[in-house]
Amino acid sequence: MRKKIYIGSFVIFTFMLIAGMYFSLPYYVSKPGMAKELAPIITVENGFKEKGNFMLTTVRMGRANIYSYLEAKMRKYEEIYPVDMILNKQETEEEYNVRQLHLMAASKLNAIEVAYRKAGLPVHYKYKGIYVMQVLPGMPAASALQAGDKIYKIDGQTFSSSDKFISYVGKKRAGDKVTLTFSRKKAEQSVTLTLKPLKQDPKRAGIGITLVDDKEIVVDPKVKVKTDDIGGPSAGLMFTLEIYNQLTKEDLTKGYQIAGTGTMDIEGNVGPIGGIEQKIVAADKAGADIFFAPNEKGAKDSNYQAALETARDIKTKMKIIPVDTFDEAVQYLEKLPIQKQK
Known part of the structure; x- marks a missing residue:
């Protein structure tokens, strides 16, 4: 009898351990990712x-x-965030992931x-249509x-921008009815919605989506940026530095391992x-010598100040450099001495 109780207790305990792994809490956890x-x-x-x-540099984020x-x-x-700090109102996890991938795509274009x-x-740019970012519950698109x-078509027509689509x-x-031609996983589909x-804004009518432009940048020489499933806009500054460095004869790295983060807008501002x-x-774990951090025009609670505090706490030898623009990062690197071989 006692043996059966032990076995039963063990089974229940094992089930609870396994259930704990798959039971999601209403929080997200983020932790240090990688420097790639x-x-x-x-x-x-x-x-x-x-x-x-x-x-x-990346952050690992998961439910x-x-x-x-x-x-x-x-x-x-490691940080804990309530779900409503990560997901937009009425946004699903799938829509969040799509949003992050499109933020990355926009970051690459900039x-x-x-x-x-x-x-x-x-x-130059070539407009190709729009991507659906979010579908609103209770609306026709749902x-x-x-x-x-x-x-890429509405009522058989193509448009040169998302603004014209919206107009x-x-x-x-x-x-009124509209017929949309769209693709999903490379398969063309068509649907008519009322x-x-x-x-x-009840005075206006729509189908209930949020959207973003699907456009292709045309440059010479050609450039490929392969990010796979990395999402978000935070690699903008480092993308820009790498692309510019490959376009110009002078090597801005000068032998250093240079990490960093920050968004990039089309004016060259770091966010x-x-x-x-x-x-x-x-x-620091990846052995970076230099880290570029958004300065936010010297704000007391800027990314740069938080980066400095962390750098002191972990006792890294990495230099933390504040930047507000892409040009500032380039000017800093241009003045660097060539790295002596270690």
Whole structure:
């Protein structure tokens, strides 16, 4: 009898351990990711080689279970966030992942444009349609579209920008129908939807999606940026530096291991990101000599200040450099002495 009790207790305990791994809590946990060399990721046709490396830094983010939550509570550079701090209102996890991938895509386009303009080379765009970022519950699109779908025709017409797409739909009224031609996993589909009043503005009608442009940048020489499933906009600065370095004869790395983070807009401005402390930890583990951090125009609570504090705490030898623009990062690197061989 006692043996059966022990076996039963063991089975229940084992089940609870396994269940703890798969039961999701209403939190996300982030932790230091990796610092990844960009030369294998970015290829400019006939581009110049470099002696050192530019590296992007990442944060690992995932839905918390009981164990990852408790682990994050005990570890200094792991953070816990409520779900509503990560997901937008009414946004699903799938839509969040799509949003992150498109933020990365936009980051790559901005990086290419800024780097090529800095190198004195022309940049052109080819508009291809729109991507669905989010489908709003209770609206017509909810029955037919998914995040990640690419719409390239409406009522048989193509448009040269998402603004013109929105303008076309905006002229219609509730009860009117539109036929969308879209692709999902490379398969073409078509659907006809009846417009409904928008909840945020009942005087206007729509199908209930948020969207982003699908456009291709046209440059010479050609450039490829392969990021696979890495999402978010925070690699913008480092992408721009790597592309520009391959376009120009002078090697800005000068033999150093250079990490960093920060968004990049088309004007060359560096913007703040999340998880700067964790990225400092990742860059230090990867042996970076230099780390570029968004300065946010000297704000007291800037990414740069948080990076400095973390660098002191982990006692890294890595130099933390504040930047507000791409040009500032280039000017810093141009003044660097060539790295002596270790």
